[in-house]
Amino acid sequence: MRSNSSDRAQTPEALWKEEDLIGNERVRAMVLILRTSGCWWSKRKGCLMCGYNSASDSSIGLSDLLAQLKVAIGRYEDERFVKIYTSGSFLDRNEVPLEARNAVMNAFPSAKRILFESRPEFVTEEELSTLPNDRVQVALGLESSSNEILKKCIQKGFSVEDYERAASLLREKDVPVRTYLLLKPPFLTEKQAMQDTIRSIEFAAPYSESISINPLNVQKDTMVEKLWRRGDYRPPWLFSLFEVLKAGKNLTGKRVFSSPSGAGSLRGVHNCEKCDANFIEAVKRHSFSQDLKEFDDLDCECRGRWQTDLLLQGVMRTSVDVERYLADELLFD
Numbered sequence: 001m002r003s004n005s006s007d008r009a010q011t012p013e014a015l016w017k018e019e020d021l022i023g024n025e026r027v028r029a030m031v032l033i034l035r036t037s038g039c040w041w042s043k044r045k046g047c048l049m050c051g052y053n054s055a056s057d058s059s060i061g062l063s064d065l066l067a068q069l070k071v072a073i074g075r076y077e078d079e080r081f082v083k084i085y086t087s088g089s090f091l092d093r094n095e096v097p098l099e100a101r102n103a104v105m106n107a108f109p110s111a112k113r114i115l116f117e118s119r120p121e122f123v124t125e126e127e128l129s130t131l132p133n134d135r136v137q138v139a140l141g142l143e144s145s146s147n148e149i150l151k152k153c154i155q156k157g158f159s160v161e162d163y164e165r166a167a168s169l170l171r172e173k174d175v176p177v178r179t180y181l182l183l184k185p186p187f188l189t190e191k192q193a194m195q196d197t198i199r200s201i202e203f204a205a206p207y208s209e210s211i212s213i214n215p216l217n218v219q220k221d222t223m224v225e226k227l228w229r230r231g232d233y234r235p236p237w238l239f240s241l242f243e244v245l246k247a248g249k250n251l252t253g254k255r256v257f258s259s260p261s262g263a264g265s266l267r268g269v270h271n272c273e274k275c276d277a278n279f280i281e282a283v284k285r286h287s288f289s290q291d292l293k294e295f296d297d298l299d300c301e302c303r304g305r306w307q308t309d310l311l312l313q314g315v316m317r318t319s320v321d322v323e324r325y326l327a328d329e330l331l332f333d
Helices: 004-009 040-044 062-075 098-107 147-154 160-172 190-207 223-229 238-251 276-289 303-316 322-332
Strands: 014-022 025-033 081-085 113-117 136-143 177-183 210-215 255-257
Touching: 014 062, 014 081, 025 062, 062 098, 136 147, 136 160, 136 190, 160 177, 160 190, 177 190, 177 238, 190 210, 190 238, 190 303, 210 238, 238 255, 238 276, 238 303, 255 276, 303 322
Parallel strands: 025 081, 081 113, 113 136, 136 177, 177 210, 210 255
Antiparallel strands: 014 025
């Protein structure tokens, strides 16, 4: 009988179905998160907000990945879009051996597009030569177009120039790029975070087929969680996400969308209990329609709290959760 740890190693971290776009066509997609040996950067230093490596296991090897893939094949229902994620980089051979990578590429015959994520250092001529470039899309987690923010607020471990090199090579090979941008890394005020993401959209647009805005979701056992627990960080407001998506639409003709994790929870992008559900649904609709009218007539009394947050953080020159600190002060007066 296999041990529980062996069962876990041969079971995907997660698998679900959703919808996405290929060009302008809305299609069914299967999302597969492989449990791997982990992101090399996380083992060295790691990004301040990333808790995905907690699902990894250094003992996972080729046979485990092939077993996980077999589970996914059993769930595959001819979806035309397949998304493959790991805790690190699909193109890192130490994390996903070439044999496993090739098996993934051959496993989903009806898929018109197979998307995977990689850090830019693994996007090379050699690695791209092993891929069916007419089917793949590569996601690059740029997060911010500011090297200072990448270094001091995210600890990303690569530079904007590294992204430019990788994205340019992918464009040269006619491989579409999906760029991920992070809304509100730690140590930025709400307003600074919005401005940075808007600048980053403008920067990434020429390299990207689509741009995904990822509002920071507070993950367990991360530096951001420590900041959040003591009131030194608040996930972004949905009002802020709206403003970023509106600006993105006006800046570029590319698809700028968001599928936020943990939306409506205290750990994720949120406004208040009264309006979160309606605002999140509008974001979902906009992700496909790209119509800014999805945000029309959406408002809430908590807008005043958001505006006060923007003002006070600027006046006080702080990125802490001002509303929470003020509430604590009133509580103990």
